Amino acid sequence: MTNNIKSIVMLSTHGYFDPVPQLGRTDTGGQVVYVLELAKAIAQNGIKADIYTRWFDKSQQQIDPVPGHPDVRVIRIHSGPWEFIPKEKIYGFLPELSSNMIRFIRDNRMNYDLYHGHYVDAGIVTLDVAKALSKPAFFTAHSLGAWKREQMGGDPVEMEKKYNFKLRIREELNIFNNVNGQTVTSDVQLEKLNKLYDFYADNICVIPPGVNIHTFHLPTKDEPEKQTTLPPKYIFCLSRIDTNKGHDMLLHAFDLVIKEINDIDLVIGGGSPNPKPREQEIFRMIHKIIDEKKMNDRVHLIGYIPDDLLVPYYQNAQLFVLPSLFEPFGMTTQEAMACGKPVVASKFGGIRNVIENGKNGFLVDPSDPKEFADAMIKLIKNEKLTKALGMAAYKKIRKEYSWEAIADRFLKFYNQYM
Numbered sequence: 001m002t003n004n005i006k007s008i009v010m011l012s013t014h015g016y017f018d019p020v021p022q023l024g025r026t027d028t029g030g031q032v033v034y035v036l037e038l039a040k041a042i043a044q045n046g047i048k049a050d051i052y053t054r055w056f057d058k059s060q061q062q063i064d065p066v067p068g069h070p071d072v073r074v075i076r077i078h079s080g081p082w083e084f085i086p087k088e089k090i091y092g093f094l095p096e097l098s099s100n101m102i103r104f105i106r107d108n109r110m111n112y113d114l115y116h117g118h119y120v121d122a123g124i125v126t127l128d129v130a131k132a133l134s135k136p137a138f139f140t141a142h143s144l145g146a147w148k149r150e151q152m153g154g155d156p157v158e159m160e161k162k163y164n165f166k167l168r169i170r171e172e173l174n175i176f177n178n179v180n181g182q183t184v185t186s187d188v189q190l191e192k193l194n195k196l197y198d199f200y201a202d203n204i205c206v207i208p209p210g211v212n213i214h215t216f217h218l219p220t221k222d223e224p225e226k227q228t229t230l231p232p233k234y235i236f237c238l239s240r241i242d243t244n245k246g247h248d249m250l251l252h253a254f255d256l257v258i259k260e261i262n263d264i265d266l267v268i269g270g271g272s273p274n275p276k277p278r279e280q281e282i283f284r285m286i287h288k289i290i291d292e293k294k295m296n297d298r299v300h301l302i303g304y305i306p307d308d309l310l311v312p313y314y315q316n317a318q319l320f321v322l323p324s325l326f327e328p329f330g331m332t333t334q335e336a337m338a339c340g341k342p343v344v345a346s347k348f349g350g351i352r353n354v355i356e357n358g359k360n361g362f363l364v365d366p367s368d369p370k371e372f373a374d375a376m377i378k379l380i381k382n383e384k385l386t387k388a389l390g391m392a393a394y395k396k397i398r399k400e401y402s403w404e405a406i407a408d409r410f411l412k413f414y415n416q417y418m
Contacts, residue, residue, distance in 0.1 A: 003411055004418075007048040009115045010035050011122035011129075013097060014087035017053035019066040019074050024304045025272040026279065027087050029240040030331040031142050034209050035118050036066065041210070041407035043071040050075050050112070052125075054090070054097055058082055077101045086278075088164045090121050091171070098128035105133065114180075114414055118142060120168050123175040136180040136418045140207075144189065145169045146196035151325055151348070152244055173197060181417030183207045183410075186350030205413050208353060209331050210406035211397050216338035218394060219315050226312035231265040231300070235376060236317035236341075238269040238305065238332045239324065241279045246323035246346075246366050251289045251299070253323075253372035258298055261380055266295075269313065271303045314339035319379045319386065322351065323366045334401055337361070337393035342386055344375045354401070360392035 012035045015027035021036065023029060039049035048071045055062060055076030066072040077100050080093035105112070116138040117126030123139045130137035145168035152159060160166060176182065176193075181203045184190045190206055193199055235254070239245045247268065254266045268286075272279055283301075290299050305313060314320065320336035322345040330351045333343045337360065345351045347363035355361040362375040379386045 003045065003047075003415060005047055005113045005411065005414060007110075007112050008042065008050075008414075009112045009129075010039050010049060010051045011053070011115065011117045011126050012051060012119065013054045013094070013122045013125055014085075014090055014119065015053075016084070017051065017074060017076075018060075019064050020307075022273070022304075024240060024270045026084070026276050027240075028272075030209070031118060033331060034142070036072075037210060037212055037403045038407060038410065039072050040066065040069050041403040042410065043069055044404070045407065045411065047071070049073075050110075052077055052101060054079060054085075054093075056080070056082055056084055075104075077104060086276075087119070087121060088162065088168075091124075091164070091167060094121060094124050095128070098125045098132075101125065101129050102132045105129070114138060114418060116140070116414075117175070117179075120145065120172050120175065123179070124171055127175060127178055136414075137178070138414065138417070139175050139179045139182040141172065141175075141182070141184060141189070141193075144192055144196065145172055147189070147192040148244065150196065169197075173199065176201070179203075181205065181413060183413065185209060186353045188348075188350050188352060203417050205409075207406060207409050207413065208350075208401065209334065210403035211331070211334045211338045211401050213338055213398055213402045216311060216314065216335045216397075218340045226309070228309060228312055228316060230267055230302075230313065230316065233263055233318055233380075234265040234267045234300075234316075235319055235321055235380075236267050236269070236313060236336070237321050237323065238313075239322065239330075241271045241275070241282050243278070243282060244324055246325055247282065247286050248289060249325070249366040249369070249372065250321060250323035251286065251293070251295070252369040253366070253376065254299070255293045255295065256369055256373035257376050257380070258295065260377055264298075264318065264380055266299045267302060267313070267317070268299065269302050269305045271301075273304055310335075311339060314341060317341055319344060319376065321376065322346065322349075323372070324349070325366050333361075334397055337390075338397040338401075340390040340394040342379055342389035342393055344372070344379070354396065355393075356396075358389075360389050360396055 016025045021032045055078040064074040079097035114136045115130040117123040149165045322330045343361040357363045
């Protein structure tokens with residue numbers, strides 16, 4: 001492959017974006033990992049990668065190098081008030097972010113070959129900046145507003161007030177129509193793009209997220225066993241604490257699991273160090289269900305997980321679950337699979353590209369407690385099946401989903417549509 005790219009920009013404008021991410025904080029989850037890992041893998045090809053985000057905390061430096069990766073930096077651009085703003089409320093501050101970013105790039109005489117926006121807010125900024133600097137613009141939606149609205153249901157007026165769907169969908173369509181090229185993370189996301197937006201184009205490529213296979217792996221003999229304080233047998237769930245993550249559905253299903261199996265626990269990880277009101281509300285809902293079903297001694301809410309414990313938490317689990325009904329992909333599933341664990345996840349989400357039902361995991365309807373519980377019970381009761389599916393999951397990730405392989409696909413994609 002001929003590569004003429006020397007320097008690129010990734011944009012991820014919402015959430016808390018740091019060189020070493022604090023996952024679980026509001027709006028700070030898989031997308032942050034995705035952008036960082038993609039930038040690092042691309043940089044291994046001799047390309048400089050700067051990640052631009054919104055600067056809202058004066059205590060942080062504007063240009064922040066990524067440790068161990070000299071060609072990757074996080075660059076923060078100020079806009080709006082000096083405070084965190086949730087992604088649903090960020091739209092009004094994006095024009096200022098675009099203007100300040102253009103000025104910063106010109107003042108510092110930076111010359112990038114392309115701009116790649118992640119999620120709708122960054123896509124808006126990407127179009128503005130790339131146009132002003134006469135460079136190609138690329139986009140990865142990560143999540144589609146119309147698909148999220150379809151899956152989440154609820155009272156339409158309340159959901160619109162909370163998630164700003166109409167504005168988001170209008171902006172997404174504008175981005176789809178004006179970028180040089182765009183990627184979706186799965187075939188199902190492409191289907192939803194066609195169906196819900198009536199949008200078709202020949203510059204769309206399906207490129208899934210990758211996995212850091214050097215970090216997430218099977219236990220090795222050379223590696224000392226990491227002791228944890230978790231129960232001896234547990235089902236593991238890890239995600240942001242948000243309304244669409246399906247913790248309620250998981251708890252209803254787990255209630256059925258423990259009626260049949262008396263030596264299994266549920267460990268739920270994720271959450272901000274200082275939860276905002278929305279997150280606190282979800283925790284109250286989770287605790288209410290746990291109390292009602294008298295599962296306090298079987299369900300463990302462990303919050304934020306430090307990096308040094310994450311891999312052993314995956315490795316020591318019986319299986320991993322991703323209960324969200326709406327999930328464009330779900331990178332934690334791939335991390336668990338890379339550690340040799342079978343996954344039970346939604347058959348409606350993008351992860352169905354990776355999970356082959358009954359071969360390396362199970363795909364279920366999380367809103368059906370019995371179907372969800374039956375899949376977990378089947379794995380817990382059959383150790384041979386669990387090991388076979390876990391090994392198949394491990395091999396699938398190693399072969400097709402390393403970040404190095406994904407970066408190669410992106411470089412081909414960029415060169416095709418520049």
